[in-house]
Amino acid sequence: MDFPHLLALVRRGDELAWEAFVRQFQSRVFGLAYHYTAQAEDARDLTQDVFVRIYQNLALVPDAEGCLPWIIRITRNACIDHLRRRKARPPLWDLPADEMFDLRSSDQNPEEAHLEAVRKGMVHRALQELTDLNREIILLKEIQGLSLEEIAAILEVPVGTVKSRSNRARLELAQKLSAAGLCSADVGG
Structure with a gap:
């Protein structure tokens, strides 16, 4: 089923269409939330909160072309609100349970899994060291795959600013990874 038709069914209240809609976007929403919060449980x-908000505002869902940027804007705003609340009331401890016990099965051998986890950890730490705007641009452009125009609309800055910031952000990330001993060839994937 094509997305415009799915969206029309969602707007009419079709439960199966809603389920398909959630499945289509949940990994992107989770990934973005995880990059903001660095906590799987928070993400x-x-x-869940993002999809509740979307469901409550189905009449506001834009056309198929504008849907993804709209969802990402909602996710970004929810993450920023969450981070503000967390700063106001810090957690009792900062050790997430999913990092203490990784019970997921893997098809990789233990050495490959360990190396991949180390690489991902280094990239994640390097992302956290970027300025807020640079981190957001990397997340939206490189990870979420949004266009420069969509990012400009979400961040409410001119496209030219996004272009120049995107280049600076990529250079800053490359420098952080290089300093950590992870070359850009190791990052792909």
Whole structure:
């Protein structure tokens, strides 16, 4: 089923269409929330909150072309609100349970899984060291795959600013990864 037709069914209240809609976007919403929060449990909660907000505002869902940027804007705003609340009331401890016990099965051998986890950890730490705007641009452009125009609309800045910031952000990330001993060839994937 093509997306415009799915969106029309969602707007009419079709439960199966809503389920397909959520499945289509949930990994992107979760991934973005995880990059903002660095906590899988918080990202899961935020993902659920985002879809509740979308469901409550189905009449406001834009056409098929504008849907993804709209969802990302909602996710970004939910994450920023969450981070503000977390700063106002810090958690009791900062050790997430999913990092203490990784019970997921893997098809990789233990050495490959370990190396991949180390690489991902280094990239994640390097992303956290970027300025807020540079981190957001990397997340939206490189990870979420949005266009420069969509990013400009979400961040409410001119496209030229996004272009120049995107180049600076990529250079800053490359420098952080290089300093950490992870070359850009290791990052792909």
